Structure formats: structure tokens, C-alpha cells
Amino acid sequence: MVSTFLVLSAVIRFVIACQKIPLYYGTLDPALALPGGLITSVISSCQCCAFCNNNELCKSFSFRGSTGECTLYSKVGSYPTFLRQDWGAEDTEFYIMPRSSTTEEFCRQDEDCVNGEPCLGRVCTTNRTITCLSIKELNPTIxxxxxxxxxxGTEIRLSCLMDVQGGGWTMLVDAIFNFFWQPADVLSLNSIGQGGVHTMGQHYSALW
Structure with a gap:
């Protein structure tokens, strides 16, 4: 009965992890890859997840769809160890395993944080406000x-300008030069893209 329960728990953990969308596109510092943790010719992120689930040392993994590369990591990872892919080069999905995140590591929900912190801004932290500058200070090369x-304490999506005048700028709204800043114009310009995410292709107002 106990063995059946353990098997069922493992299956549920595996299914939950595989159903989650990737946290971000990118990889972790190669030093965090498990020995033998680079697996090639993997056909899907779900198969990569299965490899991670079957390795008790695996806390997160990345899957590169174009090459079928699956990399298993010994930690969930955090901003200082995360290598985020550029716009237009988003080929490698990064996933985390449930209930594996420690302080300042990535998370998806409060239950992922094993040290008791809430999951805010997809990080296990007691900081109630996380801005682009906060992220830039954690990883100057992001x-x-x-x-x-x-x-x-309220989670939001941020559009961050990280490579101009020191970086750490939070983009507030898109704008077009010489357009009046009327409410209708602002709403129209910021309704582009999935979930109203800024395109970063226009002039903009920024907060540092």
C-alpha cells in the first residue's frame, strides 16, 4: 500500500511538472548541469521532464526544441545563474520541478518554496516589490x-530595458513620437501582443 502511494505521488509530481508552461526561455549556468545531464535526441519537453523526474538530484531542466537537447540541473536556478535568451532567439524552454525552490530561486507558486517564503514575481522571496532594477542588480548581464x-505583493509582468544607460529601466507604456498621450491612444498601443505585453518597438516612458 505504501509503495503504491509513493509511486502515485511520483506520477502526480511528474504530471504536474510536465503540464506547466516554461518559466522563461534560457538555460542555467553550465556549472549547475548534472553529470551526464545533457541528453540528446529528446522529442519533447515532457520526455525531458521524465528524465528529470527519474533523477532525484534534478531540480530543473531546459529543453531545446531545434536540437532535441535536454539538460538536467542540480538547482532550480535564480537570476544570478540564469542565461536568458534574446528576443527572436527563444528556442530553449526552462522548467522547474515542483516543491524544489529555495530562497531567491525561481518558483511558480507558494508551494514550490521549501523555506516558507511566498512566491512573488516568480521568485521565493520576502521582498514585496520586485522591479527591473531589482533584477538587473541580481544579474548585471541579463x-x-x-x-x-x-x-x-501583487505579481505583474515587467518590460525591462537592461542594456541602455546602465539598464534596470521599467517600461511603463508604449508611445509614438508626436502622438497625444490620450487614454484611448495609450490603451490602443498597449493592447498589442499576448496579454498586452509591450512590444518595445516604439518610444516609451520608463521608470528606473
């Missing part, structure tokens, strides 16, 4: 992109 952040 790329311009969208990230998860938080304002006073």
Missing part, C-alpha cells in the same frame, strides 16, 4: 526582455 515582478 538581457532586455519581459520578466515577472511584483508591486507591494
Amino acid at each position: 538581457n532586455t526582455h519581459t520578466f515577472w515582478g511584483a508591486v507591494d
Whole structure:
């Protein structure tokens, strides 16, 4: 009966992990890859997840669809160890395993944080506000992109400009030069893309 329960728990953990969308596109520092953790000719992220689930040392993994490369990691990873892919080069999906995240590591929900912190801005932290500047300070070489952040405990998506004038700029709204900043114009420009994510292709207002 106990062995059946353990097998069932493992299957549920595997299914939950495989159903989750990738946290970000990118990889971790190669030093965090498990020995023998680079597996080639994998056909899907779900198969890569199965390899991770069957290795008790695996806490996260990345899957590169174009080459079928699956890499297993010994840690969930955090901003200082994460190598985020650029716009237009998003080929490698990064996933984390449930209930495996420690302080300042990536997470998907509160239950993932094993040290008792809440999951805010997709990081296990007690900081209630996480901005682009916060992320830039954690990883000075991180790329311009969208990230998860938080304002006073409420999770939000951030559009971060990381490679201009020191980086760490939070993009507030898209704008077009010489257009009036009327509410209708702002709403129209910021309704482009999935979930209203900024395109970063226009002029913009930014907060540092």
C-alpha cells in the first residue's frame, strides 16, 4: 500500500511538472548541469521532464526544441545563474520541478518554496516589490526582455530595458513620437501582443 502511494505521488509530481508552461526561455549556468545531464535526441519537453523526474538530484531542466537537447540541473536556478535568451532567439524552454525552490530561486507558486517564503514575481522571496532594477542588480548581464515582478505583493509582468544607460529601466507604456498621450491612444498601443505585453518597438516612458 505504501509503495503504491509513493509511486502515485511520483506520477502526480511528474504530471504536474510536465503540464506547466516554461518559466522563461534560457538555460542555467553550465556549472549547475548534472553529470551526464545533457541528453540528446529528446522529442519533447515532457520526455525531458521524465528524465528529470527519474533523477532525484534534478531540480530543473531546459529543453531545446531545434536540437532535441535536454539538460538536467542540480538547482532550480535564480537570476544570478540564469542565461536568458534574446528576443527572436527563444528556442530553449526552462522548467522547474515542483516543491524544489529555495530562497531567491525561481518558483511558480507558494508551494514550490521549501523555506516558507511566498512566491512573488516568480521568485521565493520576502521582498514585496520586485522591479527591473531589482533584477538587473541580481544579474548585471541579463538581457532586455519581459520578466515577472511584483508591486507591494501583487505579481505583474515587467518590460525591462537592461542594456541602455546602465539598464534596470521599467517600461511603463508604449508611445509614438508626436502622438497625444490620450487614454484611448495609450490603451490602443498597449493592447498589442499576448496579454498586452509591450512590444518595445516604439518610444516609451520608463521608470528606473
